[in-house]
Amino acid sequence: MPGSPDPTDLAATLAGPVAEVAPRLLGGVLRHGDVVARVVEVEAYAGADDPASHAHRGPTPRNGVMFGPPGRLYCYLSHGIHVCANVSAEADGVPAAVLLRAVTVVEGDRIVRERRGSRVAVRDLARGPGRLTEALGIGLGHDGQDLAHGLLTLAPAPAQVAFEAGPRIGVRRAADRPWRFWVPGTPVSSYRRHRGADQEW
């Protein structure tokens, strides 16, 4: 169907410059089996021009998905223990990804509780990239998965939701680049500057 692009087409939604398309994922629906959650916080990571990005120095075995087509899941292990989940962006061959930092659980609360613990505060169920993947049951085995079909999917919101922007959390380089986006009034991470963060911009 020619004309205006389908806003619910994940790959088309993510095909543009990552800092522009990242906030479009806010309000989107992330689903893994019976667990459904709404995306409320993301960060944009680009390629050679973004020194904070894994793809900054070119492709490696780990970051390969960032160089592939948009709409795939890029999973990596952080600090030896935490899995972080990203969605690849920009055209096939151009490295970029959107880090999923926080979601709010819409359905499947019981399953999430089994994974995260019954005593965890509601606001901490999936606030933070490591907690998010634990809550959704996302692991390194999901690296490279197409999020348009299957058990694990991401459906963009039909229309852009209101959002705010600020610097990315915990990055040493390009520390002032305002590439974190979140939905006001939802539980998101509190900002932490990296110790000895570079000046840039």
Added chain:
DNA sequence: GCTCCGATTATCT
């Protein structure tokens, strides 16, 4: 090989 160091989190003061 070998070293350095996190796109984090839980726990402490």
Added chain:
DNA sequence: GATAATCGGAGCG
């Protein structure tokens, strides 16, 4: 607010 835990990658020689 500050810091330890923890280990796979990336960078370098």
